[in-house]
Amino acid sequence: MxxxxxxxxxxxxxxxxxxxxxxxxxxxxxxxxxxxxxxxEKVEGVRPYTPLELRGRDIYIREGCYTCHSQMVRPFRDEDLRYGHYSLAAESQYDHPFQWGSKRTGPDLARVGKKYSNEWHVQHLIAPRSVVPESIMPNYPWLLENELHYADITERMRALKKTGVPYAESPAEHAANVEKFGEAVANQLNINDAEKNLLRAAEADNFDGNPARLSEMDAMVAYLQMLGTLVDFNQYDEGYFAEFR
Ligand code: HEC
Structure with a gap:
């Protein structure tokens, strides 16, 4: 020894x-x-972004929103009370790169979806101080002025597919998505229909308030409004912090 x-x-x-x-x-x-x-862990409801949401996410990254906003609710009581259920790993499963962030000059956005109306978001992004007087968030008026470029949406989806996001191109991949996510979601994940799906989503829900134009604001608000809405946490309400709610 x-x-x-x-x-x-x-x-x-x-x-x-x-x-x-x-x-x-x-x-x-x-x-x-x-x-x-x-x-x-597999969690029901989690799916990759639709083409319009994906463009919104790309603009979110381009504008550097992540420098002031995190997208991860940490498993602490105060976070749970303020933002809702703490973030699950599966919720950022299809995020490349993930948007967890490391600094909160503004609040966490992981569960901001459906918290405000589309109109509120548009007004807030153009001029934050017009709705939150004490805000120090910059104005982003060009989001409403800029036309949304989406000609490269199929390439963007293909690139993500290479990292493992299950966007489908072949009928076999599409069939696998139908099984995994259901028909309606699987149709949104079909790369071949990306442009059509993007235009249809923008038309169906008039995110920027101007149905005549497809602006970057449409994509940004579509993205913000889906954040944190995929998982139905009511079914997990027995959870760790439920007693505090
Ligand atoms: C300089 C830091 C900063 C940057 C950059 C920034 N924000 Fe903010 N954001 C804030 C602050 C501070 C607040 C809280 C005050 C307010 O509501 O305006 C906020 C609030 C928000 C809210 C409301 C959150 C809530 O729950 O009330 C949203 C949505 C938002 N920001 C989105 C964005 C988006 C999208 C971008 C990028 C285009 C962005 N922010 C860039 C600082 C920032």
Whole structure:
């Protein structure tokens, strides 16, 4: 048996045994990540973004909204009371890159969907201080002025598909999506129909208040309004913080 003192006084042996100990720790932590698809719990309702939401998300990233807003409700009582159920890993499963953020100059947005009307969002994004006088959020008036470019939507979806987001191109992939998400959602995830779906979504719900034009605001509000709305947390209300609500 090796005495502890002989390890501590022998630099070579100490280094080797330390590396072995760290190696075991590393393997235990890292190897499960290679099976990440199995380690993220499946949660009903979670789906990839529709084409219009996806464009909104891209604009959210372009404008740097993540520098002031997080999208992760942490599992603490105060967070739960303010924002709602803490975020689940599955909710950002299709986010590439994820928008968890690391700084909150403004509030967390992970559950902002359906909290306000479309009109409120449009007004707030054009001129935040017109609805929240003490706000320090910048004005984003160009979102309403800029026409929405969507010619490259199929390429954007294809790129995400490469990272593992189940957008479908072949009939077999589409069939798999129908099984996984149901017909209505699967149709939205079909890359071949992306433009049609995008235009239809913008027409069906007039996000920016001007049905005649398709603006970046349409996409941005469509995105904001779906954040945190995919999972029905009422069915989990027995949860950890339910007693505080
Ligand atoms: C300089 C920091 C900053 C940036 C950048 C920023 N915001 Fe904000 N945001 C805030 C602050 C502060 C508030 C709280 C006051 C208010 O409601 O205006 C806020 C509030 C919000 C709210 C309301 C949240 C709620 O629950 O009441 C939304 C939605 C929002 N921001 C969206 C955006 C979007 C979209 C962008 C990017 C286009 C953006 N913000 C960029 C600081 C910022």
């Amino acid at each position: 090796i005495k502890h003192e002989s390890i501590e006084t022998n630099v070579g042996l100490l280094i080797i045994l330390s590396l072995v100990a760290m190696g075991i720790g590393g393997l235990v932590e890292i190897v499960p990540l290679f099976y990440i698809n199995d380690t993220i």
